[in-house]
Amino acid sequence: MNSRGFTLLEMLVVLAVVLLVVSFLPLLLDVRWLHDKQNExxxxxxxxxxxxxxxEIREAKELENVSTTLYAYKPTGEKVSFEMYGTLIRRRVNGQGNEIVLQNVSNVQYYLAxxxxxITVTAINGKRYEAFVSTxxxxxxRR
Structure with missing residues (x-):
């Protein structure tokens, strides 16, 4: 009886070849679109x-706005700042550290009350984002 079909060994070999080809597939794809998304x-x-x-604002006892920098003075004596740094907004405590909190920003404005x-932030693409943080x-x- 000569039946036609695949043996288990043949199926395992084919599966191994398919998995090997699929494992190299990400290297063959063009992944530049991921990099473009990072600049938005x-x-x-x-x-x-x-x-x-x-x-930070709700913990502060006093606020100060100097140009594109917001200072929050805490009861513990810490001075926390949110400032423009190129196209970034960074957070610093007592003038130290460099924690990036927002990227791809062309301008930021703080209006104190x-x-x-x-808070008004303008992105690099020109879109504006606004929010009011109440205390x-x-x-x-501070003026």
Whole structure:
């Protein structure tokens, strides 16, 4: 009886060859589109930035705005700043550190009030993002 079909060994060899070819597939694909996405303003990153700055503003006893830098003075004596650094916004504590909190930014403006801070960020692509961060208690504003 001469039946036609594949043996288990033949199927394993074919599976091994297919897996080998598939493992090299990512190297053959053009992944430049991932790099292009990295140079865009990310809305999710904006939301994380807002959460970070909300925390700092609500803990502050005093706020100060100097050009494109926001200073939050905490009761513990720390001075936290959010400042432009090229196309980035970085967070620093007491003038030290370099924590990047937002990327691909062309301009940032802070408008201070005793009840909170109006934040306006302009992305590199020209789109504007605005938010108002309110405080729980009135905050002293340095002029």
């Amino acid at each position: 303003f990310q809305p999710l990153e904006w939301q994380v930035f807002l959460q970070q700055i909300k925390s 005793t009840t909170g801070v109006q 729980f208690f009135p905050v002293r504003v």
